Amino acid sequence: MNIEQEWPEPVVRVQTLADAQVIPDRYIKPPTERPHTSSAPGGAGSVPMVDLGGLKRGAAERQATMLAVSDACRHWGFFQVVNHGVSLELMARMREVWKGFFDLPMEEKQAYANSPVTFEGYGSRLGVKKGAILDWGDYYFLQLFPQSIKNYDKWPSLPASLSRETTEDYGEELVKLCGVIQNVLSLTLGLDEGFLHREFGEAGAGLRVNYYSKCPQPDLTLGLSPHSDPGGLTILLTDDHVKGLQVRKGGSWITVEPIPDALVVNVGDQIQVLTNGRYKSVEHRVVVNEATERLSMAFFYNPQDDLLIHPAKELVVDGTSPMYKPKTFKEYKLCMRMLGPRGKMLADAMEAT
Numbered sequence: 001m002n003i004e005q006e007w008p009e010p011v012v013r014v015q016t017l018a019d020a021q022v023i024p025d026r027y028i029k030p031p032t033e034r035p036h037t038s039s040a041p042g043g044a045g046s047v048p049m050v051d052l053g054g055l056k057r058g059a060a061e062r063q064a065t066m067l068a069v070s071d072a073c074r075h076w077g078f079f080q081v082v083n084h085g086v087s088l089e090l091m092a093r094m095r096e097v098w099k100g101f102f103d104l105p106m107e108e109k110q111a112y113a114n115s116p117v118t119f120e121g122y123g124s125r126l127g128v129k130k131g132a133i134l135d136w137g138d139y140y141f142l143q144l145f146p147q148s149i150k151n152y153d154k155w156p157s158l159p160a161s162l163s164r165e166t167t168e169d170y171g172e173e174l175v176k177l178c179g180v181i182q183n184v185l186s187l188t189l190g191l192d193e194g195f196l197h198r199e200f201g202e203a204g205a206g207l208r209v210n211y212y213s214k215c216p217q218p219d220l221t222l223g224l225s226p227h228s229d230p231g232g233l234t235i236l237l238t239d240d241h242v243k244g245l246q247v248r249k250g251g252s253w254i255t256v257e258p259i260p261d262a263l264v265v266n267v268g269d270q271i272q273v274l275t276n277g278r279y280k281s282v283e284h285r286v287v288v289n290e291a292t293e294r295l296s297m298a299f300f301y302n303p304q305d306d307l308l309i310h311p312a313k314e315l316v317v318d319g320t321s322p323m324y325k326p327k328t329f330k331e332y333k334l335c336m337r338m339l340g341p342r343g344k345m346l347a348d349a350m351e352a353t
């Protein structure tokens with residue numbers, strides 16, 4: 001399969017459209033996909049919140065905390081965590097310095113324009129299909145792990161406050177948090193603590209900083225279309241004040257309420273496969289608003305590219321069968337590119353028959 005070298009048409013930065021009266025047709029979603037027509041208010045609850053500090057507060061509380069994580073992954077695919085061990089000062093600094101990047105003059109940002117070959121750099125679309133309807137957001141994507149594929153040429157050196165060290169320190173802290181969550185998820189499946197860690201091999205990680213500009217007609221578009229995350233675990237640092245992320249729960253879209261100092265955790269497709277569907281990779285999307293921009297940072301923690309990911313044999317018992325075919329994460333990403341971003345067809349596409 002050919003990997004496209006360039007975008008199919010000139011890239012427009014959403015940030016340059018924020019002050020217009022109306023949005024270009026390219027961003028207008030079909031009526032059924034617009035934010036308000038597809039949300040059913042109330043009744044479905046809210047994304048669970050877990051105090052991870054409970055893991056260190058004695059056996060009973062540890063057990064209850066692990067159960068809360070496990071329940072959230074089974075029923076929501078999403079939860080927020082507090083007392084997660086990541087430095088709050090570092091979280092604040094990351095927000096500030098990356099906001100500084102998007103505040104740079106356009107010519108300076110354009111020096112980092114990305115291409116569909118690796119997606120690393122400053123981007124404004126994911127899909128490579130010509131004429132596609134676009135999302136109302138710009139981003140910066142970087143590969144952090146494994147070290148062997150980290151390419152500093154793609155990292156911004158402006159603004160001066162945006163040092164490599166800040167982003168790397170943050171990445172290292174998040175890898176630790178992912179390790180804690182992997183252990184909890186393994187234990188609550190009745191497996192040994194190291195199960196997911198081993199299945200991930202030499203894990204990879206990327207950082208996607210999302211910048212959703214304010215939008216003159218937020219009811220007609222989305223900041224990010226519905227999708228499930230293809231990798232292992234995602235840890236999202238959301239905007240302190242501005243809402244936008246919505247999680248699918250049955251037929252409703254539930255808005256994630258920003259909690260100060262919290263991080264949002266979600267299960268990706270590879271964990272759904274490894275756990276034979278016990279833990280769910282759930283669709284989510286981002287809505288935008290007329291009043292203000294929103295910055296979020298998604299840290300994607302993924303299994304090694306070339307290891308076969310398949311349902312754990314310990315979880316395929318009592319007459320059940322594996323729900324997914326073995327695939328490496330690399331193959332999985334290729335399939336996704338061919339199918340294009342289409343909500344939650346991704347994990348489903350590899351279901352064994």
Ligand code: OGA
Binds near residue numbers: 208244285
């Ligand atoms: C993502 C994502 C949510 C957000 O980058 O995959 O789902 O709130 N981001 O920006």
Ligand code: NI
Binds near residue numbers: 229234284298
């Ligand atoms: Ni996502």
